[in-house]
Amino acid sequence: MSAVRQAVTSHPLDGSIAEWVWLIPLLPLLGALINGALVLWPRLSRGADHSLEAREAGAASSLAGTRWLTTIVGPGVLLLTFALAVAIFLAMRGAGEMLTPFIRTYASWMPAGSLVIDWGIQLDQLSMLMTLVITGVGLLIHVFSVGYMATDGGFARYFAYLNLFVCAMLVLVLGSSYAVMFVGWEGVGLASYLLIGFWFSEKANADAGKKAFIVNRIGDFGLLVAMFLLFSTTGALDFVGAHAGLAGASPAVFTTVALFLFLGCAGKSAQLPLYIWLPDAMAGPTPVSALIHAATMVTAGVYLIARAATVFAGAPAVSLFVALIGAATALFAATIALRQWDIKKVLAYSTISQLGYMFVAVGTGAYAAGVFHLVTHAFFKALLFLGAGAVIHAMHGAYHHSHQPDQDAQDLRNMGGLRKYLPVTSATMWIATLAIAGVPPLAGFFSKDEILTSVFTRAQGSTLASASLLGLPGSTVLYLIYGVGIVTALLTAVYMTRMMLLAFGGLNRTGERASAGLHDAPAIMLVPMVVLALLTLGGGWLNLPELIPLGPLHLLSSWLDPVSGEASRALGGSLHLDHSTELVLVGTAVAVALLGIAIAVMKYRSPISNKDKAVPDAGVAALLADAYRVDEGLDRTVVRPVYAFSTRVLWQGIDQNIDRAFVSGGRLLSRVAGQAHDALGGGDVGRYAWVIALGVLAVLAAFTVR
């Protein structure tokens, strides 16, 4: 059916290289299959060995033999995919103005009555951009991983999962309907689950994976309900058809769909209150955190809101709500990040906080700004995580060689002065830190500034400003969000500088024996970091504001205009600030960033003691260090009561009693029968005879009377 629809209108990309777009998700899948086969193949032939050691040794030797293949296939498929994505991107640039998406359906998936769901790919400006980010950053992280995981026994398994993740992520962004997108949506959840629990022998890691999956499922619940509502309203689930079908729907439909969609986004993108899984997800290998839990998967929520911009544009109150939740998350996570000692935890909360910014952007209808921040964040946060990976790699190696494996390689209190030992890592991470803090002219400055500016702009005279959220006028909410954004920017600068100073500045706290073993990562890990640092330096040029005309302006905004421009204008109008106001806003943002850096430098100049000798935090600091003890609270108020309820009430209480009721019902029946028997004489044959005789008489009488 869709094929017919396409045939009618010709598309500029018809017959171009874009016809090969189906290869984009399939290539990583192929990589995953090859790597998976490399893992399982030796096991297939070695099932008969009885001792675990023999089996593992056999498998390990066989894996060592095929390691080169994994090294080629793992990043190789990403390289091919990236090349193909670039080629398609160039074709799109060359094809000129492309107002409608390029859609190809390959097979019917779930046809049932009026429900039509096809395996289809939708290529438009947004999915193209996402594909480039996923494959580009993904390629760099794959290359980094070759070095990072070099000595790990699960090398092939790691790449199998990682390729699987990329495949699912590409399905997510390329799917032409909500249902196909949902395949990718859950697929990335699965890959994330497997990768968080990659070192599954540690119970905590496996638990973290489980938690991530379950919390994400709460979000998926919302997404499913949104799909059901969309289908029952519009009769379609593909993006084009469903969004077109919503055209005449009542505001209540828009509101409900948008709310449930947002629940899904909040789960995947770790927004309040569903953020709880992301800090735990740091249990996975660090490149995984860089790829999945910073650059790509967690931004899927932002992608979905931009994709469903039509829906959110029809529900201004929900959009305000999204922005408000985003702001609250940004501030909340930033405060926690102030007091974390684990380098990855700092970055995790920082990611949650930055995702909050993106939700502020897409919530206020500044979809291009949100996606812009998504892209720049992918650059600098991936870089930060890879840097952290290089640091942990070095620390771990140092502790390992000095035979202190029980020392914490991720604790900032055990680092210090690493600049001397890891100069490249230090330099690249500083670039990323300045970017995330919002120091011009780095990428983060431009994207964050655009978000804050657009919030401020929309606070007056836009649809959003005149909407209201729970009785609060929209413009008040927007000013509040702007204020929160500024405060968060300050905190961001503080905690990031703190992290960098603790890790790289001051004196070394690793311990004398270990510090001798500290050294920078091998080239295969450093090259991706350098590339990302360059992208962080130049990322701002993707979308320059008019205020800073250092090159072509608004590249990204105009690129995304056919996808989300209309919705963006519907919510925010096409208002422009006058130059002086804008200058003040930019000035404020830069001033706040510099102030934050200054505060951190003042506070963390003095040397601190290492982890073993550290004084435990107290008061507010302890509360922040424990992330407001939300996990413990949830455990006490939700998890344990539900378990207890299931065990005590449902299972042991009701289920087993239903069972007992059946059994004792039977027993009761026999007892009553027995008592009746007793009453009739209980074993005295004479009395039986009487009963029989009387019975016969009664029967006779009954017949006679009648």
Add this chain to the structure above:
Amino acid sequence: MRDSLIALDMAPWILPVLVLWPLVGAALVRVLTSDRITPGVIDSMPTDALGRGGPDARTLTLGVLVVEAVLGVCAWILFDPDTAGWQLRADWTWLPDIGARISVGVDGVSLPMLVLTTLLMPLALLATWNQITTRMSSYGSLLLALTSGLVGVFAALDLLLFYLAWELMLIPMYFIIGIWGAAGRTRAAMKYVMLTMFGSLLMLAAIAALYVLGGSTSFHLDDLLRVSMSLDTQLWLFGAFFLAFAIKSALVPFHTWLPDAQFEAPVIGAVILGLKVGTYALLRFAIPLFPAAVMHDTVRSVVLVLSVIAIVWGALVAVVQPDLRRVLSYSSISHLGFIMLGCFALTQQSVEGAVMIMVNHGITTSALFLLAGFLRERSGTDRLDAFGGLARVVPLFAVMLTLSMLSTIGLPGTNGFIGEFLVLIGTYRTEPVAAIFATSGVVFASVYALRAVQRLLFSTLDTKANGGMRDLHGRQLAVMGVFAVAMLWLGLAPQPFLRRMELASGALVERVRGAEYAKTQVQPSGAVVIGAAGPSTAAGVTP
């Protein structure tokens, strides 16, 4: 392929043969083999050793089942997806005095179940090859009689014949649980039989009543469908049928026999108990026979609420079960809620989804019970706390368990998703509130599934004995491979199934809801929106 089968003129006799062949096989196995087996033979494995002095009961049984499976596939090929109504019919006089006939036929709802059954039986037997080693002649013949009953249930169009097949299913199962089961088998088997018997007697009474109401001339479904009944009559008779099928399919609150029976039964028994005959019968007989009762408000609300309770209840109780088998049983109870929901929401999507779940459940839960069986075969237990870190030791087992569990919780790309999604999306159109509550089941499902996966496969490998555990190999690996392919195939490309179900489920919905409703199916109906008063206008999107 299809043409050559038609040329063989297979269509008129394939179903009777499918029903009777296992019975013939059962007799063959009983006559040709004996329960007495030279001691010592079993311990040292061997099929060739058993071959001495007559055929081996297991091999013979397997042979009969393989023939049955081939015939099942032929039936699948012969079925024409674009024709409505019964196909592959056969109709013989049976008891002319009362008008009972031997009448068999399939449509898009029964065909997938029937073919699934014929394919599942040999696979299950093969996978549990060495798990049953005593009285194998009886075992084989009971298994074959059971197969005959199952196929009969799915093929019967005459209610008396259906009842016969229904009871034929019960007795062999009683013996299979009672003889080859675990320690508590007697009690579990007793409970199973008592409850099911109670239900079937009610059903028999209802069948008799229906027969009399229809003029005492025929037990045939097509004839009985024409009987007109008052609402009260429909309610009473529907109640009897519903109770019978609800007990058989273990709907909350009649579910407590299932975990016990599946726990005590031998693996193959648990697998067969997982086949959703109860809900099939509900969809085939109870729902179309009593449309007014099904559409009655109270009945609908009671069933829908029970379904939602079953979904959540099953999942929550599964979360706290100590053994893998009980986790699986309770997950079945949760799935059953989805099936009931789909059957009673009565939209094209929900009914197709319900049948899909029945099929999926037969695949996925069977795979999981077989895996639990492998675990017990290797270490004598499937208590979750007896294991940990198995992924290191038995990676192939781990892959299969993870895949099957993901299918159970409906991960997109696996078969589980198709059924759940269709049921929920279809249910939402008519019963949005029930659908929303039911959707919350996906969250709880992930909790029990991942908990089990986690406890078994991840964490540290704690016991030395588990370290020497053998991975899947040979026969077991092959069977599991088939299941894996089926799960992914049905998840990625279910349209061969959906296409065959389309007409039959459409006809069912139309029969119950009336032709008026069927028309509205073409144009999407107005959605019910939380907090919205007026229905939205549907845009003109052609289906």
Add this chain to the structure above:
Amino acid sequence: MMLADALIVSAILFSIGVVGVLTRRNAIILFMCVELMLNAVNLSFVVFAKMHGVGGHVFVIMVMTIAAAEAAVGLAIVISVFRHFGAVDLQNLKLLRR
């Protein structure tokens, strides 16, 4: 006339037998009462045979055979009860209870 008389006699005999079974406790007497009842029935069979043909006679022969068999088994039981309990008073025999 003769028919009615015979049936009345039969009924009286039967009732005597029933009352005997219900009131007496001695096993031997019980036996005799049972025989009385059987013969009352036989009497009515014979009487009816006069009207309905030979079937009644066949039944009488049948009943006598059964009665003989019953007496043989029953007396054997009574003897073994006597050997076991030293009495044939049914009042004291309540083994069915346990």
